[in-house]
Amino acid sequence: MTTLTAEAVSDIVGRHYDVFNRPLLERCRAPLIGVAAIAYVVFAWSLFGIGAAISNGNWGIAGTYLADWVSYEIRPDIEYDGDYLAVEFPRFSPLGKDPQPAWLSRQTEDVQRPVVTDTDAGFGTENGTKSVVNSFMAPDAPGAQDNSKAAQSGGDSFMVEPSANGRANSPSVKTPPTAKTMNETVVTAVDVKIGSAAVSIRPGQVSVDYAGERLVIDIVADQMVRARGSLPEWAQQKHHDGDILMRFGFAGSVEVENDEVKVRHRILGWENFWFDTNSPFWGKSTSTVLSMIFFGDRISPAMSNAALAWNNILYNAEWQHADVWIKLLQTIVMAFVGTLFATLLAFPLAFAAARNITPNRFVNQLLKRSFDFLRCVDMLIWALFFTRAFGPGPLAGISAIFFTDTGTLGKLYSETLENIDDRQREGIRSVGAAPVLVQRYGVVPQVLPVFASQSLYFWESNTRSATIIGAVGAGGIGLKLWEAMRTNADWENVAYMVILILATVFVFDGISNAIRSRLMGNSAR
């Protein structure tokens, strides 16, 4: 290895004077740009108040929303009802009517007890009324499990119902107090397993085993919640004698209040993805469903079981498969038709706009400026324009993409045309071909692969932008996505649609890349 002598170094410096003695400004340009960028970020940080916004953000809920993408929550409430308990599931629980999940076990007991309904009654009796009303609202609620009881409680609640409604609607109406005894199956104890946590709920007491610790909580109904001993790390109590919230990680949480225990149990997966709770196929294993479809007796007289199953899947109330698929197809159609029309229109116009092909300054400029106009009126505004014209739907999306891309493609095409090799045209013209044939054989073969490749590029990019203009009403899956997000409760539907969109985009990416590399040969791109 040779080392450079000082002489050789100065020789090199002498030969490449420009490289070693650049002007100050040029040498400082890169660091200056860097500093400017950093200064800008600092400026923008304060302009947008990014720091404040991030620290004020509701990050606690972010985890819940993210978890919602891949899981769902079951939220039973266990109410204290005097000496008993009442387990209540929300009306549209993903577990369907009368849920009996394995992780929530109840001990029941048959008792006879008096039920007093009186508008002036105190708290205790109100609880009694409430339980009857509840059993009326959900006839299969835990209180009435066997048929004879259900019928009886149904009868009771029929009598009670007007008074209950009266209470709800016009408290001033006074109904005569009625007292009676009734047979009821009551819940005396509830044991809930949430992940590795075991919660056992008794009237007046809740005990929890989690992470090797045991917490016992005493409850005085409607007054206080108090833990025996100190609270472990996973439990929180914000106020003295107030509610105690216990978190068990991803699996869920339990909140002990002085009138009820709220259980949140998170289960991995998408609930009721194929069949909703109203479907006869709901909650059955795949093999059972298959055997029902192929060998089972007809469930509905109108259609075969297979048709019924397909129908149930399509019109699944929770996932709305048919609607989602139609909207996705709309998005695809919007991108495809919009780009195709734009290509078809931009192609002839570009010939008129290219200086070297149409030697008419006025026409060139007119077309180029109108391309600029179409391009620079944003796709958003075109989308709004056409949504107003055609009503929400894919026609608006097609037109918006068509207008914007006619401008963009026209501009690109005419630029390509202006850069073509003129010799081929000369050759064709020299043999006396008509002007149209000169273009056909002298120009088109040169530019067609480039044109097609540009159009394909826009096709795949439009598949993406069609999603977003959909959100302003121009049809497609965008609006559906936006609606699913707005409630903040259907993130699993968002995840489903995102997966569909990603798959679509990847498929069209692949198709367009394959066609393009075939058109352009291996040399290009």
Next chain:
Amino acid sequence: MNSEPTPLRLSAQGQLVERHWREMLAKRRLYTVGGAIALLVVLAGSLWFANETNAGKFFDRLPHLFDFVGDLIPRDGFEIWRAMFDLPSPYADGSLKFNYPEGRYYITENLYVPEFVYKMIETINIALMATLIGFLFGFILCFLAASNLTTRRWLRFFVRRFMEVLRAFPEIVIAGFFLAILSLGPIPAIIAVSIHTIGALGKMYFEVVENADMRPDEGLRAAGGSWIERVWFGIVPQVMPNFLSYALLRFEINVRASTIIGAVGGGGIGESLRLSISRGHEAKTLAIIILLFVTIVAIDQLSAHLRKRIVGDQAFAFGRGD
């Protein structure tokens, strides 16, 4: 077609070639016609489907094509300028429609920025910020995805798929998610647009890097340069002009993208546009549309000019290329 010249007498071999050529021609025609028919069928099906699932039918609604424009006719022409520059309107009746001066953002006692200009600046800043973030991360990721610099296949594969997902992930979902967490404002829009930008720029950048001249890299490797030194001194100087020009192109696209994101809740001019359209404020809507148009034209011109200075006449064959 022109009449063909009288055929020459061909040798046996020549006839073979001729026949082969004719066969190929016939096959090609068949493919072309078949492809055209398939395309037409798909197109007809698509159009039928689009028309069926649209709220209004195409021919029924055609007379209403210019309804949007019809909604935009203000009381008088000067209303537009009053709305744009927040001047008091003679029609002011206390309603939101004519409350132009209320939107002023005062810088000093008397000097103010009109509301929509301010919102437009906000949108441009969203786009600029997103482009910067996208540039930074795209820059970092692209070298890991380039096959001439990263020899580990799994790493390349992973980085490329990651960038593809970032690019294809619907911006509106990211914006919606962060809107739920951070509440209304421009930050969800910045995050959404910049995530998309990372993917889009990263993809273009690694293609640029793969086409880079590897001789400087070889020299550095021979002199014992580490991977980072090889990238920084061997590759970055030659790809930087292209990187910058792609970033400028991206900035153009991002201005439009952040307008649209704004319209679905991300703040900036898009939000003003949506509000004024839904409330039926013609003058305001027109003012915003004009402002938007002028800004986009200006940014397009500026970016085209800068790009030309940075990379010379190297044309951008792929337009907005996202």
